[in-house]
Structures are given as C-alpha cells and as structure tokens.
Amino acid sequence: MTSAVGLSLLQNNANGVLGSLFGGVMLFVWLAIFVVVIAAGWKVFEKAGQPGWAIIIPIFNIYIMLKIVGRPGWWLVLYFIPVINVVIAVIISMDMAKSFGQSAVFGIVLLFLLCGIGYLILAFGSARYLGPAAAMPQARAAGAM
Numbered sequence: 001m002t003s004a005v006g007l008s009l010l011q012n013n014a015n016g017v018l019g020s021l022f023g024g025v026m027l028f029v030w031l032a033i034f035v036v037v038i039a040a041g042w043k044v045f046e047k048a049g050q051p052g053w054a055i056i057i058p059i060f061n062i063y064i065m066l067k068i069v070g071r072p073g074w075w076l077v078l079y080f081i082p083v084i085n086v087v088i089a090v091i092i093s094m095d096m097a098k099s100f101g102q103s104a105v106f107g108i109v110l111l112f113l114l115c116g117i118g119y120l121i122l123a124f125g126s127a128r129y130l131g132p133a134a135a136m137p138q139a140r141a142a143g144a145m
Contacts (some may be wrong), residue, residue, distance in 0.1 A: 037116050045125035048099070069095035070132025096122075098133035 034090040055061050062074050065110035070090055078088045090112050097107030100122050110118030121127065 033116070037119065038126060040116070040119040040123040044100075046121055046127045047123070047127075068132065069099050069131075070134035071095065083110065093118075095133040099130060100127040102127065102131050 038055060041061070042052035045055055045068070046052045050064050050068060052066045052121050056084060059076070061080055063073055066073055071092065075092075079085045090108060093112035093115075094104040094107035096111055097104060097118075102122075106118065110121060112118075125130060
C-alpha cells in the first residue's frame with residue numbers, strides 16, 4: 001500500500017516539474033516574441049518620423065499611429081467602443097500599409113490579421129514612409145482644384 005502512495009506522489013512531482021519546465025519555456029518564447037514586436041513597432045515609428053519609444057506607452061502608441069496614417073486624434077475614442085474598434089483597427093491597418101507604399105490587402109492580412117509579420121516587413125524591409133495615407137486623397141483633391 002505504501003508503494004502505491006509513493007508512486008502516486010512521485011508521478012505528481014514529475015508532472016509538477018514538467019509543468020514548470022513547460023511554463024518556463026513558454027514564458028521565454030512569449031517574451032522573445034514581445035521583444036521582436038516592440039523592436040518592429042519602434043522601427044516603424046522611427047521610419048515615419050515619430051519617436052520609437054512611443055510604441056511602449058499603451059494608449060499613446062495608438063494616438064501616434066493615428067498621426068502616422070493621417071487620421072484625427074479623436075479616433076482614439078473609437079477604439080473604446082466594442083465592434084467599432086475592430087472596424088477602426090482594419091481601417092488604420094489599411095492606411096498604415098498605404099502610408100508605406102503597400103496595398104490594402106497587405107494591411108488587412110499582414111498588419112491586421114498577422115500583425116507581427118506585417119510590422120516586421122515594414123520595419124526591416126525596403127518599405128519607405130510616403131506620408132499619411134488618409135491625407136493623400138485630400139491632397140490630390142486640393143491639387144485638382
């Protein structure tokens with residue numbers, strides 16, 4: 001009887017060790033992903049002429065993104081409205097892609113759905129900041145008059 005209890009305790013201890021090891025590895029992986037995403041955002045902000053450190057400050061980074069794409073600052077309030085925030089995030093992703101000379105599909109797929117990959121491409125690829133995409137149609141319309 002005591003050997004069954006001892007075996008049960010040994011299995012519980014082994015499960016605890018494996019769980020801790022797995023948790024530690026996953027923590028390291030998520031921290032690595034976090035650092036890479038921060039580095040990509042930092043570089044994208046700097047390419048757009050904004051301070052890179054702004055990516056670290058939670059709500060301020062969205063405000064800076066709105067400035068980069070040429071949207072008004074009050075759109076930040078729309079990020080706090082459920083469902084509307086998803087629509088606004090898609091629009092901002094498309095504008096961000098256009099601001100760096102990419103297509104709207106790039107914005108939806110790589111910046112919105114697979115955000116880490118899209119921002120890595122913008123940050124470390126050959127993409128250049130062309131100016132705020134949301135202001136481009138207005139500038140074209142003003143030039144036509």
